[in-house]
Amino acid sequence: MNRLLEIIKNREARIGVIGLGYVGLPLAVEFARVGFDVCGIDVDKHKTDTLNDGRSYILDVPTEKVKPLVEKGKLRATGDFSIISKLDVLCICVPTPLGKSRDPDVSYIVKAVDAIALYLQKNQLVILESTTYHGSTEELVLTKLEETGLRVGEDFYLAFSPERVDPGNKVYTTHNVPKVVGGVTPHCTQLAAGLYEQCIDEVKRVSSPRVAEMVKLLENTFRSVNIGLVNEIALMSDKLGVDVWEVIEAAATKPFGFMPFYPGPGLGGHCIPVDPFYLSWKARSIGFEARFIELAGMINGFMPYHVVTKITDALNRQRKCLKGSKIIILGVSYKRDIDDVRESPALDIIEKLIERGAAVSYSDPYIPELAEGHLALTSRTLDRDILASQDCAVIITAHSNVDYSLLVKHASLIVDTRNALKGFSGDHIVKL
Template structure:
């Protein structure tokens, strides 16, 4: 019986764990299994990443070189581009990207490609788990038939489940082991064995009745965030119009011990999850004749924030009798959030693009991001790449406006307040003391 066999392999730590896609999600996961003594094989299409892992080096902020090296030296972690080794694995976990097409429809090509490789090399007795965020139905409508096409039977020859990943890059408090894991199989045995597997590396596992529930759970969580951030952005604009400090308001509201959870305004949403995931849900809902208005509205508000920030910059320059055209603008922080290097969907890109299209001369400082490139398909400015610049006194002094797009903790904001003439702070990076003592003119979101 496949269930008992896999259960025993996991209990004895003899199960070999294959992870397809060693990015922000896949790498921490395989290292966590390695640290618990499970042998893992990472499958990558990017040869450079596979080479880095095999050399004992990490390229993900939250995963230390030390832990990668420890696993590689102990012989429990290897990375490869050879997918035939999938047949060596007892468990295969898919962690490939799930982007959107230009039409904002789900791009399933990565899941299909990973599923195709499994289909080619699968053998009887394996558990497959999808972790990539996707619409409800992907696991049983897309993957299950691919594996059955091979002539394999669910529960007899293979098990299949979905388990969403909740990793929060750059958050030292919550890492793989202490973030509760939701698991839903396409069969009862699939749920049981997957839950047992994750209980080896995660403190709390929450099993649900189906893969679809687990898929929907992830989209519910991230849609909740997208909508609440949209609401915070809308409230910030309302407060600005009324001349009220939105940050002070939300902090005051957050003192309510029940029924309120603070979300903060910002220059827009970024990363591989919040801007994308709700579209997976609305796309699937549309196929069933349902139009999700909340998701559309949040998307509209959040994606409009870079334009709003560009407007704040334009007005503040205007008050200094300057125009955007020809102004020297320094962007502090271009990653989509604090203290990480992830540029995907970063609102800083749109802000730079909008201001450059109006003739601004842009420089940026972000110690996490050496270079910024622009996708010409979406660019209205000149689209030229930009490079990280040292934050010298002359650079700050010589800028007509400094925009804090990302509040990295490596930046000395005290010095920025001392030397800049005009600061637009989109993250509330400047404390009250700094604001009170600042020589610069300040504009906040």
């Protein structure tokens, strides 16, 4: 154990990051940046080849940051899991989606852990970073690794440390977001915390992996429930004829006891619409009904339908029907200034509009092609002719590099689900 702590503190430990996506790549880069030898392991050959070529495929990680690390030999990638036997630390950053019946799909964790078990060596530190239900580290990882005959806290070390990356956030990135760490034994916590302290400004130790798992679930459930609450207030305000955005802006002047959340067309991304259901699933398994989570899920899941109703009503007021109308969706990524469409409400809204007979196109500077499910669309460049040719423009994601004055001037009808047109007025603008 002491030798492992020593090579972690000397930054001589060889680190493996399993899963080089939105979470794994920035983490691998942070470790390599402070001097560790890092090997990313991924089943996606395109990612490993691109990285070995010195290029990034994640918007938040510039190629200029990756290239020198690859050239110095500090960062590389492989699809060959046998490398695990030569590493000192393994961080697991694989996906944790929901299955078809909205139950946790932990198959990616299971596969990654099977591979680690095959090559596990004495004195290795394994850290699970993927967001998952309470108890996963011990139930899915510890059990499997101890089947090798090696013992946790003696032969190998195991911890959970949730990732908190916020794609598109220019202020808070991997190194300055505090990291929560909970090891299976105190030694495990000490090693994992010692590792992150090398490249992350603040590390918060907790007493167990179960606490660390619950921390992440609380954080994301907090967001989902508060967004659900404000979405319900938005639906209510719409009926009452009150501008919900003005209400929130004024409420946010209270310096204590209030934190603004904003309504929108529905939840998106790999975390907020997914993670709370990992918690409610686990709670259900012990006979506990997580009511806030389910209710927030229902309200947030209703928002795309509300947006379609708003569009239909707005067209109706202009004596047009949805069927046959030309509608352009502005912004399809799940949030502003990113290139990720996973779980984006735009997909749901586009499908619902097409089902109802609308002629739908989209414009998103971050998403040149949209090939999801039955959808195969190409982004259009916003100009006055395109805007003038549409019956309705719908703002789903408000990227900061879009010229909204052009939109206000040339579109005949705009449905704004993000308050992107704050400061503009006109009968042709309809707010959420």
